[in-house]
Amino acid sequence: MQLSREALLRAYRQMKVIREFEERLHVDIQTGEIAGFTHLYCGQEAVAVGVCEHLSVEDKIVSTHRGHGHCLAKGCDVNGMMKEIWGSREGLCKGKGGSMHIADVDKGMLGANGIVGGGAPIAVGAGIAAKIDGNGHVSIAFSGDGACNQGTTFEAMNMAVVTKAATIFVFENNHYSEHTGFEYAVGTTRDIASRAEAFGMKVWRGDGTDFFSVFETMREVLEYVRVPGNGPAAVEFDTERFFGHFEGDPQRYRGPGELDRIRELRDCLKNFRKSVTDAKLLDHADLDALDAEVLEAIEESVRQAKAAPRGTAEDVLTDVYISY
Amino acid sequence: MAKMMYRDAVVTTIAEEMERDENVVVLGEDVVGGMGTPGGPEAIGGIWSTSTGLYGRFGADRVIDTPISESAIMGAAAGLALSGKRPIAELMFADFIGVSLDQIWNQIGKFRYMFGGKTKCPAVIRMAYGAGYNAAAQHSQSVHQILTGMPGLKVVMPTTPADVKGLLRAAIRDDDPVIFLEHKALYGVSGEVPDDKDYMIPFGHARLSRAGQDVTIVSTGLLLGFCEAVADKLAAEGIGCDVIDLRTTSPIDEESILDSVEVTGRLVVVDEAPPRCSLAADICATVANKAFASLKAPPQAVNPPHTPIPFARELESAYLPSADKIEAAVRKVLAYR
Numbered sequence: 001m002q003l004s005r006e007a008l009l010r011a012y013r014q015m016k017v018i019r020e021f022e023e024r025l026h027v028d029i030q031t032g033e034i035a036g037f038t039h040l041y042c043g044q045e046a047v048a049v050g051v052c053e054h055l056s057v058e059d060k061i062v063s064t065h066r067g068h069g070h071c072l073a074k075g076c077d078v079n080g081m082m083k084e085i086w087g088s089r090e091g092l093c094k095g096k097g098g099s100m101h102i103a104d105v106d107k108g109m110l111g112a113n114g115i116v117g118g119g120a121p122i123a124v125g126a127g128i129a130a131k132i133d134g135n136g137h138v139s140i141a142f143s144g145d146g147a148c149n150q151g152t153t154f155e156a157m158n159m160a161v162v163t164k165a166a167t168i169f170v171f172e173n174n175h176y177s178e179h180t181g182f183e184y185a186v187g188t189t190r191d192i193a194s195r196a197e198a199f200g201m202k203v204w205r206g207d208g209t210d211f212f213s214v215f216e217t218m219r220e221v222l223e224y225v226r227v228p229g230n231g232p233a234a235v236e237f238d239t240e241r242f243f244g245h246f247e248g249d250p251q252r253y254r255g256p257g258e259l260d261r262i263r264e265l266r267d268c269l270k271n272f273r274k275s276v277t278d279a280k281l282l283d284h285a286d287l288d289a290l291d292a293e294v295l296e297a298i299e300e301s302v303r304q305a306k307a308a309p310r311g312t313a314e315d316v317l318t319d320v321y322i323s324y
Numbered sequence: 325m326a327k328m329m330y331r332d333a334v335v336t337t338i339a340e341e342m343e344r345d346e347n348v349v350v351l352g353e354d355v356v357g358g359m360g361t362p363g364g365p366e367a368i369g370g371i372w373s374t375s376t377g378l379y380g381r382f383g384a385d386r387v388i389d390t391p392i393s394e395s396a397i398m399g400a401a402a403g404l405a406l407s408g409k410r411p412i413a414e415l416m417f418a419d420f421i422g423v424s425l426d427q428i429w430n431q432i433g434k435f436r437y438m439f440g441g442k443t444k445c446p447a448v449i450r451m452a453y454g455a456g457y458n459a460a461a462q463h464s465q466s467v468h469q470i471l472t473g474m475p476g477l478k479v480v481m482p483t484t485p486a487d488v489k490g491l492l493r494a495a496i497r498d499d500d501p502v503i504f505l506e507h508k509a510l511y512g513v514s515g516e517v518p519d520d521k522d523y524m525i526p527f528g529h530a531r532l533s534r535a536g537q538d539v540t541i542v543s544t545g546l547l548l549g550f551c552e553a554v555a556d557k558l559a560a561e562g563i564g565c566d567v568i569d570l571r572t573t574s575p576i577d578e579e580s581i582l583d584s585v586e587v588t589g590r591l592v593v594v595d596e597a598p599p600r601c602s603l604a605a606d607i608c609a610t611v612a613n614k615a616f617a618s619l620k621a622p623p624q625a626v627n628p629p630h631t632p633i634p635f636a637r638e639l640e641s642a643y644l645p646s647a648d649k650i651e652a653a654v655r656k657v658l659a660y661r
Contacts, residue, residue: 060407093440103439110406111439115430121399122431128400129407132349132385139403152426155396162391163400319441320476321500321575 003215008282011053011211013290015045015269017078018069020298022243025068025085028302029247035087038099041069043209043242046268047172048073050214051140054222060108060126060139062119065100066241067112070142075107082301088308095311096319110139116177117150119143120169124160127167127232136226138166146177148192149185157199157234164231168221169196171234172208174241179253196234208239209266212275240266326519331511333488334374334450338412340521341496342382348496349386349404350378352397352414352450356389365389371416372452372511394420398427398449405447406435410496418453418467418505432501433476444499448492454546454596456509458640461632466545466596469603471503472573478502478527479574481544485515487571490525497524507545528575532584536564539654540584542607543594544570550647551594554654563658573603581607582615589620590657594650599627621660624653 003011022042029038041048044066052061052073063070071081076092084091085099092102103111110126113119123141130137147153148171160167171192175182186192193203202224206217214237225233240262244251251259276282328336342348355375358367365384369376379387390397394415401413415421421428428449435445455464472479478500482488488506495502533548534541534555541551548569555565566584570576585591591611595604604625611623626645634643 060403062403091440093438093442096440097438101434101438103435103443105406105439105443110403111435113431115426118399118426118431121396121427122403122406124396125400125403125405125409125411126407127403128351128388129404129409132409139407152395152399155391155393156399158391159393159396159400163388165400320437321478322475 005282007053008276009286009290011049011215012269012272012287013294014049014053014073015211015272016290016294017297018045018048018072019269020294021068021072021078021082024298024302026243026247034085036098038085038247039066039245040243040247041066043240043262043267044172044174045069046211046214046272047170047208047237047239050211051170051218053215054218055108055140056137057106057108058135058137060110060123060130060137061142062110062123062126062139063112063142064119064144064147065112065114065116066144067102068099071102071104071109071112074109076102076104076109078297079301079304082305083308086305086308087310088305089311089315090308094315094319117143117147117152120147120153120156121159123167124156124163124165127160127165128163130166131164131228134228136228138168138222138225141167141169143169143171144177145171145173145175145182145186145192148195149177157196157201157232160232161200164229166225167232168225169201169232169234171236172239173236174239176241176245176253178245179249181253191236193234193236202233204233204235206235206237208237209268209271211268211272325516327514328485328517329511330485330488330506330513330515331372331374333485333517334492334506335376335378337489337492338375338496339378339381341493342378342386344521345410347408348410348412349388350375350412350414351388351390351400353390353392353416355414356387359389370414372506372508374450374506375414394424395427398424398432401447401449402427402432402435402445405432405445405501406443410446412448412450412496415449415451417463418451419462419465421451421467421470428471428477429474433474436500437476445501446499447501448495448504449501450504450506452508453505454507454509455633455640455644456546458635458637460635464633468505468573469597469601472603473601476501477574478572479505480527480572481505482571483510483544483548483569485513486517487525487531489517490523491527491571493522494524494527509546525571527572528577530571530577530580531569532566532580533569534565534567536566536588538564538588539590539592539657540566540568540581540588541592541594541650541654542568542570542581544573545596547594547596547645550645550650553647554651557651558654565654578610581611585611585615586618589618591619591623592626592650592653592657593623594626594645596645597627598630599625600630602627621657624657626650626653
């Protein structure tokens, strides 16, 4: 199905926001001003956006430790996120969550997750809630090729099938679980979707570096899962991680020229630009204008994050039940 | 008032709350029981009979029988709670927190804080705990010391059927996650229970089950009955004991303990969990810190030994705090100097 010009521009902008958000973090983290662990989503933007462009705020997603892209794609505020990662009390989670725990439940974003494999069971709960309410809403469990080896993910898949939860397991295979190759760590078939299939789910596969592949695949998956009673489904997207597992990772596990090659051939933004300009759906000027606008928006978010107020010792004690 | 068993107080309260609020759902292993068998649904209504009849009344959408997948059960409770439901998840044995701890500890207990206070997580996690059934090391444990040590969780340990009703209802209506620990050996105990369908006991308010001037005994659960027996025996000798049933360990009613010790000057804490880093040690430390000047004797903790729970009857009996051990501890604080 042909997307409207507005939809194409929006999809590109969403991916570009994630890209520039992450590229800017990569630079700023090196100054030492940002605390903690940060895992960048750069390279996988087509998956987050290709999935979330189909979703309403009533649909829920559960994300991973590499969650910035999912958060932004689901509608979390760019400035609130940047402030959170910089640790301000004006951040989306008041500086209490940080990069690995960004959430905005009102937007249907039930949390990034510092525990690999922690999210899928939670998504099943959201999927059961959607099933109970019978309104066609769904939950999405984003998991990587690392989380696909966690028992919690297997439990979640079986539980979703048994309870007919309206849950979609989206596996983003970026070929690396932390610093270990997919070909080593994912045993047997070296294929994640077939595992979901073995639990009795309908499965799909797509190219996670191609927005259109993700978007069209997800249209089919969602048409299926939104039918009450159909239960869960799974989809595996083959994608690329442009940075290390965490910021500061020396990435000695990469092959010669690998990063240059994937940046050249497997960049979802370049692929998108080529597709839409070759097909004369958008021209370069449209996209260039968006690029400039997004860069300025990210610059502004950093300006705000640097100037935003910091938390105090009193803030440590709020937002939780404490008995001492 | 009606007389009912501890286990019936559980299922009655759940049913009343499910009737009152359609967002309350129940999930767990065999909470329906018999699914996928020739016997059919409700062939067994939970192994503790704490969900009997719920499936027939409220249906499969709200009484969700799950596979044996404790992580997925706890995770599903988390996702339901974040999606506007009020899940009551049952962990068949408290010992099984081991396979599901990430979801309880790293997820459910932390959402509200980690997400900057913008969400609530109204999940109740019920579990059967405690020794006395010769169920050995993996089916007898008291896990409150582990869970009480986790920020973000409230931990409730009712002793009487009336307290089950008041505390479970408060747990279900609470917007924070609540661990609700039910002692296996108390399920068959009967007691008077208020009929009021809004009867609730606020957390952090201990119950004084015996009053006296000479010694403060703090406990909860199965062992509270042992403490009461000791207090009754000593009363005949003219020794008065305050017996405090904590009811909840997080929050904990520090004030009631300190007020009592300020009068008695003597403290014995009786705890079914292992001694190291225990609730008993924590209470003794609190009293030493905050009521030091009132103390007439060093506080005593009565715990089992720091071993796994043994199987054989005589071994388990030797392991558990008994009325004799409690009495010895009380006499020790009385005899000091």
